[in-house]
Amino acid sequence: MRIAITSTGKDLSSDMDLRFGRAEYFIVVDPESMEYEVVENRQNLNLPQGAGIQAGKTIVDNHVDVLITGNLGPNAFKVLKNAGIRIMIGTEGSIRDVILKYKNGELKSFQGPSVEGHWV
Secondary structure, three states: OOEEEEEOOOOOOOEEOOOOOOOOEEEEEOOOOOOEEEEEOHHHOOOOOOHHHHHHHHHHHOOOOEEEEOOOOHHHHHHHHHOOOEEEEOOOOEHHHHHHHHHOOOOOEOOOOOOOOOOO
């Protein structure tokens, strides 16, 4: 199981980033072992449009099973859903706290985007 969480930093004590397409990092965690890797998303930070789609492709390319983020637009949602990635949105806290919430069953899957396109 690989869980990606949008992050403001490079470790488990970093805060979850509420943005998806323009999050600076994705922390990809094995929730059982808590081993993780950092995937940079800097290539998408300054795109005038399409950041969510490109970030979605990055998540797919990293073989993620679950994405946890604060908000997700319609185009990114489509990319992730088509790849079979389970999407959880609407929480916050440190990456470690978010993983604990996931493991405790406190997060819910979402079946649609949480914001309109071009949300910052």
